[in-house]
Amino acid sequence: xxxxxxxxxGSLSNIRILxxxxxxxxxxxxxxxxxxxxxxxxxxxxxVQLLSGNGLNNKLNRNKKNIGLRLDIESGRKVFLELxxxxxxxxxxxxxxxxRNLGLSFDQLTRSNPNIVMVSMPGFGTEGPYSEFPAFxxxxxxxxxxxxxxxxxxxxxxxxGIAYGDPISGLNAxxxxxxxxxxxxxxxxxxxxxxxLASSPISMIGEYIGAYSSSGELTxxxxxxxxxxxxxxxxxxxxxxxxxxxxxxDDEEWESLYNILSNSRLNILSSGTLKLRKENxxxxxxxxxEWTSAGFANERVRILQQAGVPAGTVSNSRQLMSDEHxxxxxxxxxxxxxDHGIKRFDGQSISGNSLPKSTWKPTSDVGEDxxxxxxxxxxxxxSKCAELESQQAVYFAGKK
Amino acid sequence: MSERPAKGETSGSALSGVRVLELAEGVAGPxxxxxxxxxxxxxxxxxxxxNGDWTRGVGPFLKGPPSGENSSLFAYNxxxxxxxxxxxxxxxxxxxxxxLVADFDILxxxxxxxxxxxxxxxxxxxxxxxxxxxxLSVTPYxxxxxxxxxxxxxxxxxxxxxxxxxxxxxxxEPLMLPGHQPDYLTGLNGSNAVHIALWERDRSGxxxxxEVSMLETLATLxxxxxxxxxxxxxxxxxxxxxxxxxxxFASYGITTLPCSDGYICFGISAEDQWERLCAMIGRxxxxxDPEFNSRIKRANNSDFLDELLTAWIAGRTRKxxxxxxxxxxxxxxxxxxxxxxxxxxxxxxxxxMFKSADTFTDSGAMFxxxxxxxxxxxxxxxxxxxxxxxxxxxxxxxx
Numbered sequence: 001x002x003x004x005x006x007x008x009x010g011s012l013s014n015i016r017i018l019x020x021x022x023x024x025x026x027x028x029x030x031x032x033x034x035x036x037x038x039x040x041x042x043x044x045x046x047x048v049q050l051l052s053g054n055g056l057n058n059k060l061n062r063n064k065k066n067i068g069l070r071l072d073i074e075s076g077r078k079v080f081l082e083l084x085x086x087x088x089x090x091x092x093x094x095x096x097x098x099x100r101n102l103g104l105s106f107d108q109l110t111r112s113n114p115n116i117v118m119v120s121m122p123g124f125g126t127e128g129p130y131s132e133f134p135a136f137x138x139x140x141x142x143x144x145x146x147x148x149x150x151x152x153x154x155x156x157x158x159x160x161g162i163a164y165g166d167p168i169s170g171l172n173a174x175x176x177x178x179x180x181x182x183x184x185x186x187x188x189x190x191x192x193x194x195x196x197l198a199s200s201p202i203s204m205i206g207e208y209i210g211a212y213s214s215s216g217e218l219t220x221x222x223x224x225x226x227x228x229x230x231x232x233x234x235x236x237x238x239x240x241x242x243x244x245x246x247x248x249x250d251d252e253e254w255e256s257l258y259n260i261l262s263n264s265r266l267n268i269l270s271s272g273t274l275k276l277r278k279e280n281x282x283x284x285x286x287x288x289x290e291w292t293s294a295g296f297a298n299e300r301v302r303i304l305q306q307a308g309v310p311a312g313t314v315s316n317s318r319q320l321m322s323d324e325h326x327x328x329x330x331x332x333x334x335x336x337x338x339d340h341g342i343k344r345f346d347g348q349s350i351s352g353n354s355l356p357k358s359t360w361k362p363t364s365d366v367g368e369d370x371x372x373x374x375x376x377x378x379x380x381x382x383s384k385c386a387e388l389e390s391q392q393a394v395y396f397a398g399k400k
Numbered sequence: 401m402s403e404r405p406a407k408g409e410t411s412g413s414a415l416s417g418v419r420v421l422e423l424a425e426g427v428a429g430p431x432x433x434x435x436x437x438x439x440x441x442x443x444x445x446x447x448x449x450x451n452g453d454w455t456r457g458v459g460p461f462l463k464g465p466p467s468g469e470n471s472s473l474f475a476y477n478x479x480x481x482x483x484x485x486x487x488x489x490x491x492x493x494x495x496x497x498x499x500l501v502a503d504f505d506i507l508x509x510x511x512x513x514x515x516x517x518x519x520x521x522x523x524x525x526x527x528x529x530x531x532x533x534x535x536l537s538v539t540p541y542x543x544x545x546x547x548x549x550x551x552x553x554x555x556x557x558x559x560x561x562x563x564x565x566x567x568x569x570x571x572x573e574p575l576m577l578p579g580h581q582p583d584y585l586t587g588l589n590g591s592n593a594v595h596i597a598l599w600e601r602d603r604s605g606x607x608x609x610x611e612v613s614m615l616e617t618l619a620t621l622x623x624x625x626x627x628x629x630x631x632x633x634x635x636x637x638x639x640x641x642x643x644x645x646x647x648x649f650a651s652y653g654i655t656t657l658p659c660s661d662g663y664i665c666f667g668i669s670a671e672d673q674w675e676r677l678c679a680m681i682g683r684x685x686x687x688x689d690p691e692f693n694s695r696i697k698r699a700n701n702s703d704f705l706d707e708l709l710t711a712w713i714a715g716r717t718r719k720x721x722x723x724x725x726x727x728x729x730x731x732x733x734x735x736x737x738x739x740x741x742x743x744x745x746x747x748x749x750x751x752x753m754f755k756s757a758d759t760f761t762d763s764g765a766m767f768x769x770x771x772x773x774x775x776x777x778x779x780x781x782x783x784x785x786x787x788x789x790x791x792x793x794x795x796x797x798x799x
Contacts, residue, residue, distance in 0.1 A: 004604075004606045004608065005606060006604050006608070007600060007603045007604045008604055011596050011603070012596060012599060014603070015599075024623055028621075036596055046410070049500050052648070053631065053648070054627060054628075054631055054632065054647070054649060055624065055626075055627030055628075055630060055631035055632075056623075056649075058631075059624070059627055103498075120674055122731070124747050126773075127750070128747045128750035128751060129746050129750060130726070130747040130748055131747075133726040133727070133732070134673075134726070134732040135732050135734070136654065136667025136668075136669060136731055137623070137667070137771040138654055138665055138667045138788050139665050139666070139667040139732045139733055139734035140734070142552075142556070142656075142664075142665035142734040142735065142737070143737055143742075143745065144734045144736040144737075144742060144744040145495045145736075145739055145741070146577070146578065147656070147665070147736045148736055148738040148739070149579070150567065150575050150577065150578060150580035151575070152568075152569070152572070152573075152575070153613060156656075156658075156663060157656070157663055157736045158567065158568065158575055158640070159567075159641050159665060160566070161563075161564075161566030161567045161568075161639070162563055162566055162567070162621075162622070162623060162625075164577070166623065167621035167623075168585070168588070168771075170621075171585065171592060171621075172404070172588060172770075172771055172772060174596075175435060175588065175591045175592050175595050176772050176774070178592075178595035178596065178598075179414035179415065179439050179777055180414065180776060180777060182414050182595070182598065182599070182602075183413070183414040183601070183776060183777065184776075187410075187412060187601070189776060190776070191774055191775045191776025191777065192773055192774065192775045192776075193774040193775075193776075193777070194772060194773045194774070196751065196771055196772075196773075198734070198747070198748075199751060199752070199753055199771035199772075200771040201423055202742065202753060202768045202771065203584070204579070204581055204585075204768065205578055205579060205768075205772055206472075206476035206477070206582040206743070206767050206768045207459075207460050207471075207472040207473040207475075207476050207579060207580075208460060208578065208579065208739050209476075209742065209754065209766065209768055210460075210462060210472035210476050210757065210765045210766070210767045211459070211460035211462060211765075212740060212743070213474040213661075213737075213739075213764065213765050213767075214462035214463045214756070214759075214763040214765040215461070215462060215463040216463075216740075218738055218739060218740065219739070221578075222502040223573060223575065223678070224573065224575060224576050227459060228458060228459070230663040231472075231554065233555070233573065234555075234559065234564060234573045234574050236573075241637070243559075243573070243574060245555045245556050245558070245559035247553040247554075247555050249551075249553055253551070277549065282582065286661075287669065299624065305547075305550045305551065308551060309551065310551035310552055310553050310556050311551075311556065312550075312552075312556040312557070312559040313559060313560060314564050314565050314574055315560055315561070315562045315565060316562065316565045316635055316637075317562060317622075317625045317628065317629040317635060317636055318561040318629060318635065319699060320561070320563075320619060320622075320625070320626065321626060321629070321630075323560065325541060325545045325547040325560075325615065326615065326616065327621060328544075328545045328546055329542060329544060329616070330544045331616055331619065333466055340631065343630045343631070344626065344630055344738055345626070346620045346622065346626065347616075347620070348546070348620065349613070349616035349617045349620040350592055350593045350596065350610075350612060351593060351610045351611045351612060352593055352596050352600065352610055353596075353597075353600050353608070360505050361635040361754060370480060388516075388723065389753075396456060
């Protein structure tokens with residue numbers, strides 16, 4: 001096989017993105033672009049601290065450049081529009097009125113660049129009855145019905161612990177932006193894209209929507225119990241809040257688990273079909289719990305997987321970061337963060353022609369790349385930069 | 401085949417001219433295929449006899465008794481594809497697949513190592529035959545590493561990926577997310593990998609072998625789970641419907657409370673939102689109260705604050721509370737809807753979030769479209785293929 005001659009600098013190195021997004025969904029999307037070599041210019045309000053010490057922005061903004069830029073100042077907006085004229089994508093996640101009020105709506109941006117792709121990621125959408133309502137990852141998943149599908153037996157709905165609207169929106173944005181750029185390449189023209197945080201989780205439960213709309217029957221939720229798999233759930237092990245998940249998906253896996261449990265109370269279930277197992281689920285779950293709680297999670301999982309039984313440690317953050325599989329695959333990225341020393345972050349889960357990890361850049365602080373962006377991309381003189389600085393439109397961090 | 405779209409075409413879909421061979425079953429690979437098909441790719445789904453994709457036989461089901469033809473799961477993930485019934489899982493079958501890949505841009509498969517070994521499918525077997533081919537491998541654990549032969553199911557991925565630990569009541573059994581979340585997320589991630597690889601191919605002319613695993617996908621989608629630990633030394637835990645109570649991510653106001661007709665979710669995290677919340681319930685005194693003047697203090701008083709807020713709700717409906725909090729106070733809230741209510745929500749209806757689907761039976765089913773609206777991208781969800789509906793035509797063309 002001949003070696004592939006892939007594009008130096010990463011697959012997306014000819015894409016320039018102006019990134020106005022904050023918090024999670026937007027920065028996650030642009031992080032993927034940055035990891036694949038795109039020039040992501042993060043635009044930060046100099047009055048707001050970016051690296052506040054909790055690590056969130058360190059995690060999500062690697063491989064991006066940063067300009068400290070005030071969009072509420074006329075000359076700052078002018079700089080922004082000049083950047084728009086040389087960029088491919090503008091992405092933002094303010095509430096819909098913000099860009100409009102700044103005079104930076106899609107129509108206005110197209111005057112600077114008729115081929116610009118503008119992406120807005122509001123809570124509910126840029127139009128419609130809730131468009132100006134604020135949202136958060138957990139409220140987005142609530143409107144989408146996710147907590148109604150999570151809960152204990154006879155319990156009330158349960159929110160996910162992970163603000164689920166955001167990561168889905170972030171992933172969606174990558175495909176949609178690249179589809180828009182591909183369309184532009186072949187057919188020309190920019191476009192406006194609106195990805196709603198609250199709509200994103202709906203795409204992850206399409207089968208429940210389809211089933212209800214057709215049958216009129218709501219799915220009943222009963223903890224981790226599963227209509228087709230049994231036993232199925234998280235079972236307690238030795239140690240504080242230590243659990244493993246077990247999921248028996250067919251009769252063969254049950255036979256293996258049955259042999260491991262070797263519990264005489266289960267004798268009637270030796271050749272247990274799904275139907276028989278579901279009828280005796282309480283008994284089975286009790287027997288499984290007895291066996292798991294007599295051992296440590298990792299050891300129990302190893303015994304089960306070696307016998308062909310689907311099982312996994314219910315990992316907390318510490319277990320996740322020390323997971324032997326992820327570490328063997330060199331998944332994590334340890335980087336030296338200013339003021340914090342070496343920190344471990346998640347790597348990139350998408351394979352392909354990304355930048356090698358050895359060249360990844362930690363998050364740029366506010367204004368760290370302002371001068372380079374203005375002089376190299378826009379060709380501004382030092383005196384022009386000084387003028388913008390004196391107007392407080394641009395913030396330049398570090399040495400002059 | 402690399403110069404798509406077809407000559408003379410002046411407008412079209414983003415992926416018009418892109419041809420996808422889908423050999424993956426289940427949810428992850430087919431969900432990726434659904435997205436590509438909706439953006440204009442031609443997706444040929446090759447299914448093995450006798451029953452085809454295993455999701456054709458599993459629930460949840462559309463109305464009527466469960467059969468091979470009314471799986472809602474299959475109907476959601478496979479519209480607009482062509483179904484070819486063909487047993488590719490033999491040496492002769494794989495030679496046929498080899499003869500096909502010259503004509504395709506993308507191959508989506510979900511072969512684990514065991515299957516690869518037993519059928520002699522080396523990693524580059526197909527990408528060697530067509531240097532422009534993009535092969536997307538979606539598997540639970542990837543093709544290397546200590547877990548490479550482990551069994552999986554959605555709850556196992558959620559467990560290992562660190563999601564399961566974070567949902568549910570403290571001390572109680574952690575709760576899974578519904579259905580097939582690791583698969584859907586990996587399908588989206590796979591779609592991203594394919595789009596990036598298409599962009600690469602347009603530049604360098606090179607296809608690629610892409611490996612996307614569920615476990616790594618989940619591990620890149622944590623909010624601040626790892627950072628709470630690495631920057632502040634605090635383990636993130638599950639807190640039921642209340643939010644974190646330690647670390648700088650602690651907050652009061654991300655909580656779920658009862659209304660007369662169900663539950664409403666509050667998502668208050670910023671300082672100005674907290675102050676408006678106090679004003680809204682007539683307790684501005686709390687803003688300056690030393691017992692409540694930090695995020696952690698408020699988080700640790702969650703039960704007390706939940707009581708105040710529940711008293712303010714005073715048995716009104718979710719909609720009343722949602723409108724007042726959102727419109728008048730600009731606070732992020734939302735009713736927790738069930739599937740029947742999601743389908744009737746005015747905002748989702750405004751966005752055409754649901755569309756009647758062409759299914760095998762007269763099911764009346766509606767399915768989600770896509771979470772984005774765009775002035776330049778069209779998405780279409782074509783008819784659902786019967787098992788082997790396009791076999792004769794397809795094999796006639798290629799054999």
